[in-house]
Amino acid sequence: MDEKQQVVDALKLALPEMTEDDLADKVERPKDNKNGDYAFPTFFLAKTLHKAPQAIAQELVEKIDQANFEKVVVAGPYINFYLNKAKVGAEILKAILADPENYGSKDLGHYGNVTIDYSSPNIAKPMSMGHLRSTMIGESIGRILEKENYRVVRIDYLGDWGTQFGKLMAAYKMWGNEEDVKKDPINTLLNYYVRINTEADEHPEYTEAGRDWFAKLEHGDKEAWRLWKWFREISLERFQRVYDMLDVHFDSFHGEAFSAQKMEEPIQLLRDKNLLKLSRGAQIVDLDKYNLVPPLIIKSNGTTTYITRDLATALFRKRMYGHVKSLYVVGAEQENYYKQLKAVLKEMGFSWWDQLEHISFGLMSFGGKKMSTRKGNVVSLEDVLNDSVKLAREQITQKNPSLKNPEEVAKMVGIGAVVFHDLKNDRRNSVDFRLEDVVKFEGETGPYVQYARARAMSILRKENNPSFDDVDLSQVGVAAWPVLKQLGKFGETIQRAAENYDPSIVAKYALALAKDFNQYYAHTRILVDDEGKLARLALVQAVAEVLKSALALLGVKAPDEM
Incomplete structure (x- = not known):
């Protein structure tokens, strides 16, 4: 209980x-x-x-x-x-050992559908360290909600539409070479994009050419569509490599282009309800009563905007998935935008407008510097993950040269370290990333938690993974109480994380449990032969199970040996 x-x-x-x-x-x-x-x-x-x-x-x-x-x-x-420490402690251990996979879960969701829109990189650009936040906050929230019995629909709403693709097409037509793109697709396309943005100040005609190409795309021009499909395909192949490293999987890759084909419905609904107002040749929705700037629905040149596509997306998702919640894991700078989106849906008469929630997060800087794709100073997420794995491999070789599967463990530790470092911070706070601070086996790091769990597994191996059937678990001893109390908090921890959409609550819990267990290990002779030995080993087993579950909720793997 x-x-x-x-x-x-x-x-x-x-x-x-x-x-x-x-x-x-x-x-x-x-x-x-x-x-x-x-x-x-x-x-x-x-x-x-x-x-x-x-x-x-x-x-x-x-x-x-x-x-x-x-x-x-x-x-x-x-x-x-x-x-009653003996009684309560025994009940906690019994509950964990009886069903470790489901320990801590509650039926908050009642099988309700939740759509989560996260990661959402722009095609033709590399996934930078900035994408780590949305990707892993969204993935972790999905895992936490699944633990609470929601059915989660994971959506990678690709940035595959908009005037920037017109710019890219214009740049490719001016300077592009198909062979160069095939050799190194993303970086080559990025160089074209950076160049046209850099030179546009001196050559305003470049910006105009970009607008023209996007207009061609919107009107179905064959060459524009050929280039768009090609850019999208080679981008998705590269994104998938990163998602495979992070163990992230999506149910849908429908992006802005998909929504762009469905915009007639929301525009017609806005017209039918007399919500569209003319403003300097463009069409807006007046949101004065919400103290919000009026969103631009149709530009003066007849093209659409982000919010037009997001209205179409919202209608499609509600109809397709019948969600009880629709979450958008997007940076805090978009807070007003999502207020506008919800207000427009409310004005349109949709009762479910408040099911949409903006899950905001702070910016990530790298070594104290802000990243910008437009200026070309991006840090590749894939490169950082590979560097972290390399650093983990070096430390593992020093600590345990006889480890049987060092490459596999290095991947778990290196990638897990990057993910844990991000998620241990309250999502609303900004994060500065320094690789040397992340891949450490001590301090508030992922490897510290992984190592505590590996230590527990090592103790169990020494006793040939004992069975705990018919063990008097109340014999665990009063020294175990801080660990038992922490184990007992797992359910309420998951619930708070689910209600606040905040993975850092689980990450901090994992750190606290690892610390309590390490202190217990340092001061208790676990393997001494007495009447409490098997109960103490049951505690060790419970710690191993709960640490593994907590890390899994964060998208971090738990190696048995390190």
Whole structure:
């Protein structure tokens, strides 16, 4: 049973007029372990009961069934609950060992569909370190929601439409060479794109040529479409290499171009509801009542914009997937844009407008420098992952030269280190990436967590992976309590991460559990032959299982040996 639920159940008898959810909201964890495992404040009852909080606490304690606790005591205006450590610890271990894959999961989703739009690189450009954030935050949120019984639809909404592709076509027609593109597709196309942007200040006709090519694309010109399909195909091949390294898989690669073919419906709906207003030859939607800048729906030259395509996308996804949530994992700088999108859908009369949620995140810099594709100063994500694997391989060779599968482990550790470093930060915060700080086996790193788990597996191998059937798990000992408490928090950790769409909650949990286990390992003779040995090994097994599950939720693999 959930330990917090034991406290709520005990309080229900004393406060029958309060709902279970209200009681659960009030129950808290004391910062100091000396004040028990859980505490219940009584300040809020003083007004209705017309008594001092301490007196209320004293009266409630007398009504509480204390059978499942070591003790329940009054501490000023608080009731402090001290759990029966042996009993609760045994229940936690039993639950983990009985079903390690599902431990910590809850049915928050009831099989509801959730679409997650993430990664979304632009074709004809390399995936930079900046793409790591959206890709792995989105992937991790998907895994966390699946753990909570949502059905997740992963969408890579490719940036494969817009005036930038007109610019690229213009650049290719001026300077391009098919053989050069075939030799090194992405970098060659990127060089064309950077060049036309760099020289456009002195040659405004380049910008005009870009507009002309995009207009050709929108109107079905054969050569424009041939180039677009080619650029998209070679880009997807390169993206897939990176996704395979990160173990990321999508259900749909429908991008802006797909939505561009479906724009008649939202435009007609806007017209039917008299929502389109003329402004300097263009057509907008007035969002003054939301204190939002009016979004441009159709430009003065008749071409469409991002938001026109996103309206079509939103209609298609609701119709196709019947989602209960539609998440967009996009940088924080787009916050107002998604407010506009939701407001327009609301104005159009769609009741599900509030199912759309913008999952924002801070920028990533590399060694303190901001990255920009347009200026050409991008850092390739694939290169960084390969460099991290190389660095991990060097450290593993030093620490364990006899490791059986060093290349496989180096990939798990190197790639896992990059992913964990990103996800351990609150997604809203900006992140600066320095490779030398990431691939370390100590500190708040992915390898530190992976190594703690590998250590647990090593202990179990020494005992030939024992069976725990009919073991008295209450014999684990009081020294294990900090680890047991941490194991017991896994379910509420996943729930908080799901509700906040924040993988850092799981990453910080994994670090805390690894730290508690390492301290336990340092001060406890786990393998000494006594009546508690098998219970201690059961604890080690439980730690290994939960660390593996926590890392998996982040998209990080857990090697058995390091």
